[in-house]
């Protein structure tokens with residue numbers, strides 16, 4: 183048995199969860215799964231088995247229904263991540279704009295490779311596919327924010343700002 | 347001629363008051379108070395508007411296929427999953443002017459008789475989800491959404507649904523699965539969504555840009571819309587321009603301008619970046635065949651290539667391509683076609699949902715073989731192997747992602763075979779940083 187008792191959304195998030203469930207017809211509350219997984223990840227940084235079990239309970243669905251979804255979609259972190267997850271676009275158009283060099287600079291600056299987290303737990307770097315910002319490449323995303331037209335200098339500024 | 351973006355740079359256009367000051371929501375007034383749902387559909391049919399998500403299927407015709415059994419709800423779902431590499435127009439439109447989409451959603455939902463509609467936005471664009479939700483709340487506050495809209499007796503609830511990061515959810519049946527809270531596995535068709543869609547109810551799925559265009563059609567009439575463009579390519583199209591251009595960005599063009607104008611005219615992309623030359627273009631998002639400079643500017647018959655569905659596909663796959671989603675990726679002579687093809691190969695391998703073996707295995711093989719060619723470990727027979735794998739995927743899968751993965755590889759080899767050969771025969775040169783094959787006598791190497 184997994185202990186899910188310590189995992190609980192704060193009251194205002196719970197209220198939001200119930201509002202989201204009402205967007206769908208009676209009995210179709212499973213549709214709320216992706217929005218709620220996003221809320222869960224914002225709350226606990228990653229989707230641990232305990233978190234997924236808690237979400238299953240909220241939606242009255244089987245835990246496996248949550249696992250199979252969380253593992254399908256790339257945005258959900260299935261392992262612990264750092265405070266800031268930097269997700270950079272590795273696809274063609276960003277590469278045309280010098281993406282590879284900028285991302286190399288980023289990784290060198292943080293001293294980690296793709297998929298790793300800095301020892302202080304501050305940053306994780308991940309490689310993702312096209313972020314729909316090709317005309318403003320190279321691009322990376324940290325949480326909801328897009329950082330566009332990146333250069334080595336801009337990367338330095340962003341990291342310094344977030345390291346404070 | 348701007349239909350979707352005329353006011354996009356007006357400060358505050360994301361708020362309902364400014365949007366209304368510039369004529370916003372007049373189409374809702376007109377449709378709900380003065381037209382029947384069928385009359386709206388009729389105007390959209392007359393407009394010749396074709397789906398802007400990639401396939402170009404006539405929107406009015408799609409709407410007329412919607413089943414309307416008594417007592418069963420119908421749904422309109424907007425496809426804002428936008429994940430095709432090279433495409434970022436829907437992102438731009440929703441970010442800058444969310445009400446442009448919402449107005450189209452109200453008008454289109456009315457035409458279809460839907461009382462609940464959803465906008466499915468790719469999860470990475472959570473900030474756009476927030477922008478849309480704020481704009482939707484404004485509409486509820488002003489009586490443009492909810493019960494008895496503007497006293498017309500028509501009710502509509504509109505919700506935004508975030509995805510979770512999966513290109514395949516742009517395929518309409520995968521999108522519906524995802525909206526039901528499941529993995530994004532495309533469904534076998536038939537039944538089509540028009541008969542059994544969201545929760546097994548009749549559903550229309552349309553792209554952001556398609557839906558946004560319906561407001562103008564309601565205001566000005568389908569015939570006016572059809573006057574813009576050439577032949578069966580009516581109206582305007584948002585083109586996402588990226589790569590080695592002076593002015594990359596999103597442009598709303600009247601369909602029918604020449605490709606040459608679009609690339610070089612100051613009104614549009616302003617030419618290739620300083621000191622460089624055009625080598626190749628992927629004209630409609632990563633799935634469509636890449637064309638070298640001479641074939642994107644002129645058809646094989648020597649006619650000017652136009653920005654229309656018909657002209658871009660002139661010559662079939664031998665010498666043509668497709669308008670697709672309008673993701674226009676421009677490459678100059680510094681671009682290594684092998685590397686670019688590899689990034690697309692990785693993309694499709696990563697994004698295959700894995701249901702069909704030709705797609706699941708085939709995208710994996712292509713990725714692996716491209717990877718070894720790019721990294722100096724290619725073999726002479728690898729080029730034909732890639733062509734063979736691409737052929738075996740094509741047409742043998744549940745959804746078109748298989749084709750979408752096969753075409754770019756096949757086209758890159760068709761038009762740039764010498765570049766692949768050079769990689770295989772001269773690995774020590776090809777693997778040097780920034781190394782690019784220069785074709786003798788090509789317009790971009792002169």
Ligand SMILES: Cc1cc2nc3c(=O)[nH]c(=O)nc-3n(C[C@H](O)[C@H](O)[C@H](O)COP(=O)(O)O)c2cc1C
Pocket residue numbers: 396397398399400401402403405425426427428429430513514515516517518519551552553554556557745746747750
């Ligand atoms: C793999 C794949 C990805 C797709 N991605 C999108 C997308 O991101 N946005 C979109 O509007 N259509 C996308 N489509 C097309 C949709 O299946 C569908 O045709 C479209 O949403 C219909 O809207 P339209 O007729 O207004 O274009 C995709 C299709 C496939 C096969």
Ligand code: SF4
Pocket residue numbers: 514531532697698699700701702703705706743744745746747748
């Ligand atoms: S073609 Fe590929 S993406 Fe489409 S259903 Fe088959 S395996 Fe999935």
